[in-house]
Amino acid sequence: MKGSLQVTPVLLRDFAAKLLGRPPVMVPIAAAPGKPALMNAHDALPGYLALMPEGMVFINHVAARVLPEIIAYRPGRSAAKVKFPILFCVSTTDTVTPADQTIALVRRAPHGETRLYSAGHFEFYMGDAFEELVADQTQFLTKHLLGSSAN
DSSP states (O other): OHHHHTTHHHHHHHHHHHHTTOOOOEEOSBOSTTSOSSBOSTTHHHHHHHHSOTTOOOOOOEEGGGHHHHHHOOGGGGGGGOOSOEEEEEETTOSSSOHHHHHHHHTTOTTEEEEEEOOOTTGGGSHHHHHHHHHHHHHHHIIIIIOGGGO
């Protein structure tokens, strides 16, 4: 969040550019700790770079005007309204999405199921953490879409 707040001056310039019909003012998506970016946790930039296929260039910027939408995006606030089974896969070591806040919102879901993982935010996209996550999601979907007889 602190990294996001550091880009406030860029955000204001981008809103002005939008009003004047000028190209967007860009802000880094990920940066080293202490640097202004949407995410500047210690694993943000290395995490993004690890996801890039060999030979692909990581375009590390986005229009600053997306920041208010990202900050306001809180899908867990609607958890109590979800009337069907829903699976929440939560990292207990996430540097981008704090687990405690997520778990508190998840508890409101009347048909929510929670799986906890020690993988970091970006680790979910590759390797063993990815395989474990996908296996849990597949099991959840099989159980709820095909019924318990499919297990």
